[in-house]
Amino acid sequence: MTLLSDTDRDLQRPGPGDPTRGNREGPPRGQPSGSGRGRRGRRGETPGGARHPATMCELYSKQETLALRRRHIGPSCKVFFAADPIKIVRAQRQYMFDEKGDQYLDCINNVAHVGHCHPEVVKAAQKQMELLNTNSRFLHDNIVEYAKRLSATLPDRLSVCYFTNSGSEANDLALRLARQFRGHQDVITLDHAYHGHLSSLIEISPYKFQKGKDVKKEFVHVAPAPDTYRGKYREDHEDPASAYADEVKKIIDEAHNSGRKIAAFIAESMQSCGGQIIPPAGYFQKVAEYVRGAGGVFIADEVQVGFGRVGKHFWSFQMFGEDFVPDIVTMGKPMGNGHPMACVVTTEEIAEAFSASGMEYFNTYGGNPVSSAVGLAVLDVIKNEDLQGNATRVGNYLTELLNKQKTKHTLIGDIRGVGLFIGIDLVKDHQQRTPATAEAQHVIYKMKEKRVLLSADGPHRNVLKIKPPMCFTEEDAEFMVEQLDGILTDLEEAIGAETESVISKNTPCRTKMPKEARSELLRDSSLDPRENPSRKRNGLCTDSLLSKRFRT
Numbered sequence: 001m002t003l004l005s006d007t008d009r010d011l012q013r014p015g016p017g018d019p020t021r022g023n024r025e026g027p028p029r030g031q032p033s034g035s036g037r038g039r040r041g042r043r044g045e046t047p048g049g050a051r052h053p054a055t056m057c058e059l060y061s062k063q064e065t066l067a068l069r070r071r072h073i074g075p076s077c078k079v080f081f082a083a084d085p086i087k088i089v090r091a092q093r094q095y096m097f098d099e100k101g102d103q104y105l106d107c108i109n110n111v112a113h114v115g116h117c118h119p120e121v122v123k124a125a126q127k128q129m130e131l132l133n134t135n136s137r138f139l140h141d142n143i144v145e146y147a148k149r150l151s152a153t154l155p156d157r158l159s160v161c162y163f164t165n166s167g168s169e170a171n172d173l174a175l176r177l178a179r180q181f182r183g184h185q186d187v188i189t190l191d192h193a194y195h196g197h198l199s200s201l202i203e204i205s206p207y208k209f210q211k212g213k214d215v216k217k218e219f220v221h222v223a224p225a226p227d228t229y230r231g232k233y234r235e236d237h238e239d240p241a242s243a244y245a246d247e248v249k250k251i252i253d254e255a256h257n258s259g260r261k262i263a264a265f266i267a268e269s270m271q272s273c274g275g276q277i278i279p280p281a282g283y284f285q286k287v288a289e290y291v292r293g294a295g296g297v298f299i300a301d302e303v304q305v306g307f308g309r310v311g312k313h314f315w316s317f318q319m320f321g322e323d324f325v326p327d328i329v330t331m332g333k334p335m336g337n338g339h340p341m342a343c344v345v346t347t348e349e350i351a352e353a354f355s356a357s358g359m360e361y362f363n364t365y366g367g368n369p370v371s372s373a374v375g376l377a378v379l380d381v382i383k384n385e386d387l388q389g390n391a392t393r394v395g396n397y398l399t400e401l402l403n404k405q406k407t408k409h410t411l412i413g414d415i416r417g418v419g420l421f422i423g424i425d426l427v428k429d430h431q432q433r434t435p436a437t438a439e440a441q442h443v444i445y446k447m448k449e450k451r452v453l454l455s456a457d458g459p460h461r462n463v464l465k466i467k468p469p470m471c472f473t474e475e476d477a478e479f480m481v482e483q484l485d486g487i488l489t490d491l492e493e494a495i496g497a498e499t500e501s502v503i504s505k506n507t508p509c510r511t512k513m514p515k516e517a518r519s520e521l522l523r524d525s526s527l528d529p530r531e532n533p534s535r536k537r538n539g540l541c542t543d544s545l546l547s548k549r550f551r552t
């Protein structure tokens with residue numbers, strides 16, 4: 001059904017000024033490629049201004065697609081912007097295009113890590129697909145070359161790979177490895193964590209099981225998320241790392257007292273669905289010590305945050321210091337730039353224990369020659385285009401711009417992040433840090449109208465998540481922040497949350513807040529628009545807090 005006729009193929013052939021021409025016309029990927037706003041295509045135009053014929057490659061009208069989706073796709077499979085979904089027909093670099101050819105700046109797609117449809121990745125897949133694709137029971141160079149290159153990005157002791165097709169499969173296998181290692185069963189997970197959609201992972205994902213009817217299983221223990229902004233121990237605590245780690249120790253002691261044994265502690269190196277949470281420096285070291293002391297292993301879930309997103313380091317857990325090395329690392333999403341591939345990397349000792357069970361691990365598609373070729377191409381592009389350097393440069397610039405916005409907008413409670421992994425925590429009041437959930441939803445819909453794709457997540461769905469393809473530019477950052485500024489200005493005006501001192505005389509009110517949204521927002525009588533402790537936190541704490549969080 002998706003096969004194209006020759007005519008369709010002709011239509012897809014790139015034209016002049018067409019972004020699908022890859023690097024041939026523009027400057028190197030990962031570098032600014034012209035004036036940001038000028039490049040933003042008008043309806044049906046490419047960034048270069050040409051009309052894109054590939055926008056005509058739809059099978060159905062948008063309404064038909066929606067109707068078919070309602071009929072044939074399970075209702076639990078949700079779409080972004082459910083009230084007004086977007087139909088995307090193609091994408092290039094950090095831009096996505098709808099059926100009318102309208103261009104959206106993609107600020108959320110950490111799967112298209114090196115840029116949507118990167119020509120080197122596409123070429124590698126096609127070349128290997130033409131030659132051979134089969135399972136890993138045959139000897140093949142791609143899988144071993146990829147495992148060798150992947151291991152080289154990790155600390156020495158993490159050298160044994162198991163390839164899978166999704167982050168969920170990787171985490172499920174990580175649990176099996178952990179449980180087999182010492183024969184223990186119990187798992188400690190963080191509050192609000194999400195680790196995948198398999199039954200075994202819903203069980204350890206409070207993000208999911210707390211919303212459903214499932215009750216927490218007795219072998220699952222939930223530790224508080226090490227969130228120093230709105231968690232149990234905050235930035236004013238003298239040692240939040242120890243305080244949060246002691247919570248894990250308490251869980252271990254209680255489990256032991258009831259005769260239970262800990263197999264693993266699992267956490268993302270930075271919580272994503274949990275609300276872009278960065279644990280305080282030293283937390284993971286202490287947790288690892290307690291968990292290993294109990295005979296368990298430390299699983300770092302890097303499915304969202306791996307592959308150089310944080311800039312300076314290839315893996316996010318490396319930010320916390322060389323003295324912290326997990327026992328198992330899981331990875332996925334960015335690994336194949338959209339091609340479904342994932343992996344578990346562990347130590348020889350854990351791998352040997354798994355093998356000693358006598359059960360073969362076979363995964364039909366995991367590590368196949370095509371996936372491995374894709375993985376190798378992704379590693380090459382990250383290096384050749386200095387995408388880690390770009391993540392640092394653009395991430396720092398974006399954070400700087402956002403921090404300026406924080407001094408201007410009372411709705412912004414906190415800006416946190418590293419590299420191109422940033423969260424904007426929207427609050428109704430700075431004292432209580434009451435999550436501005438409805439406002440966050442309003443903002444992402446308004447940003448969509450401005451052709452910027454953002455999402456809101458976290459337990460209160462009030463944290464705007466930024467995790468774009470790694471070729472995101474400074475101009476993209478400026479464009480995004482400019483749109484956000486306008487929307488927040490209008491919103492704050494609408495809810496009367498602005499103070500004289502923060503109103504920019506030059507910022508016109510572009511849109512009026514819908515009546516229903518306005519009355520919904522005004523319902524909260526606790527709002528005190530004049531308070532802006534964020535400035536205090538901004539000025540006094542943010543930098544020192546960040547340096548406290550990261551020692552490397």
Ligand SMILES: Cc1ncc(COP(=O)(O)O)c(C=O)c1O
Pocket residue numbers: 165166167168169171194195196197268272273301303304332333
């Ligand atoms: C942190 C984390 N781990 C694991 C997964 C599961 O990955 P997948 O959807 O590829 O199964 C996800 C997916 O969103 C995730 O965010």
